Amino acid sequence: MILVTGATGRVGYHVLEALADAGADATAMVRVEAKAADLPGATRHVVATFDDPPPPEVLRRFDRVFLLSPVHEEQAALEIVFIDGLVAAGHRPRIVKVAADGFQDPDCDVRFMRSHRQVAMHLDALDLAVTYLAPSIYMENLAGDAETIREEGTIIAPAGRGRVAFVAASDVAAVAAEVLTSPGHENETYVVTGPEALGYADVAARVSAVFAREVGYVNERPERARRSMLANGMTRWLADGTLEQFEWIRHGGASHVTTAVREVTGTDPRPIQDWLSGQRETFLVPPADLPPPLA
Ligand SMILES: NC(=O)c1ccc[n+]([C@@H]2O[C@H](COP(=O)([O-])OP(=O)(O)OC[C@H]3O[C@@H](n4cnc5c(N)ncnc54)[C@H](OP(=O)(O)O)[C@@H]3O)[C@@H](O)[C@H]2O)c1
Numbered sequence: 001m002i003l004v005t006g007a008t009g010r011v012g013y014h015v016l017e018a019l020a021d022a023g024a025d026a027t028a029m030v031r032v033e034a035k036a037a038d039l040p041g042a043t044r045h046v047v048a049t050f051d052d053p054p055p056p057e058v059l060r061r062f063d064r065v066f067l068l069s070p071v072h073e074e075q076a077a078l079e080i081v082f083i084d085g086l087v088a089a090g091h092r093p094r095i096v097k098v099a100a101d102g103f104q105d106p107d108c109d110v111r112f113m114r115s116h117r118q119v120a121m122h123l124d125a126l127d128l129a130v131t132y133l134a135p136s137i138y139m140e141n142l143a144g145d146a147e148t149i150r151e152e153g154t155i156i157a158p159a160g161r162g163r164v165a166f167v168a169a170s171d172v173a174a175v176a177a178e179v180l181t182s183p184g185h186e187n188e189t190y191v192v193t194g195p196e197a198l199g200y201a202d203v204a205a206r207v208s209a210v211f212a213r214e215v216g217y218v219n220e221r222p223e224r225a226r227r228s229m230l231a232n233g234m235t236r237w238l239a240d241g242t243l244e245q246f247e248w249i250r251h252g253g254a255s256h257v258t259t260a261v262r263e264v265t266g267t268d269p270r271p272i273q274d275w276l277s278g279q280r281e282t283f284l285v286p287p288a289d290l291p292p293p294l295a
Helices: 010-021 033-038 075-088 111-126 139-152 169-181 200-211 222-231 236-250 260-265 272-277 280-284
Strands: 002-004 026-030 044-047 064-067 094-098 130-135 154-157 189-192 216-219
Touching: 002 010, 010 026, 010 169, 026 033, 033 044, 064 075, 064 169, 075 111, 094 111, 094 169, 111 130, 111 236, 130 169, 139 154, 139 272, 139 280, 154 200, 169 189, 169 260, 189 260, 200 216, 200 272, 200 280, 222 236
Parallel strands: 002 026, 002 064, 026 044, 064 094, 094 130, 130 189, 154 216
Antiparallel strands: none
16 A cells, blocks of 8 residues: 655645556545545545654555655655654655655755755665655746736746756656556656756747747846745745755756656656646636726
8 A cells, every 4th residue: 555645735646646547555644634635536545744644553554655745944854754753663665755856966955955865865774665756847836937927928037048857747746656556666766857958938938839928038136036035925945945946957957858757657748838738727817816907
């Protein structure tokens, strides 16, 4: 039986869908009981958190664990407490851990990748069977640009001319589901990317083409980006981490494209225009809670 953490999130939800399609026996770990009602299929669930894991007798039911935790200042600590809970239960399941592309590069000093590296060192020390998925940046992150795309026809980011091999969360999930349900992936690291590396000007051009409206890219200065992230309520830790990530992007860190999706799943990864086509409401329609325009 497979335990799926992060089950209500962008990747985890698709993992449950893919496991249901494969007829696999999955249980979702949810923090809030009510959220289990929205999970796909007839997924079973257990209510727990990383820092308050299920009891040992429950943990021992799972021979495979999909490990995905949120981007958070305490991310490494949360995952380590949970992993220690598994081991303390006298249990050594196979783990499929979502990290992030760059975590495997000791020179990548982005804090998000450092957190994943810290967890990996802990897993190494425990000598557990682990498969790492190291996705590139999710296409879903572009939803954060939807407001300026809708209102001003711009994507504003401190990305310079850096290119990113954006990947759809559903492709990361498809790789995860395959790895969870087939043998031979232990001790592998799959860098999971989309089919091409795009600069933000290229992304703007694809948005223009898909939605038939003019969208441009504005290369923002990092200090200005930081001010607007903080003004929008982002924590300093997350804003500074996001700027580290953009610096890494500007220096080409996120640009390499791999064939992992095709190799593991047998299917090509989604091109960005395909993902965008499914996001009409996000990129075109104003939010419903805005007052109607004056006559
Ligand atoms: N964003 C990117 O572009 C990108 C790229 C590469 C890798 N990654 C990695 O992907 C991961 C994030 O994936 P995602 O975007 O799918 O996540 P997400 O949508 O933010 O979902 C996070 C999940 O974690 C759960 N969660 C939060 N706090 C928890 C806790 N204390 N205990 C147990 N569960 C908890 C959430 O549950 P609730 O619904 O209850 O909140 C939710 O299911 C991160 O590790 C990140 O480094 C992200």
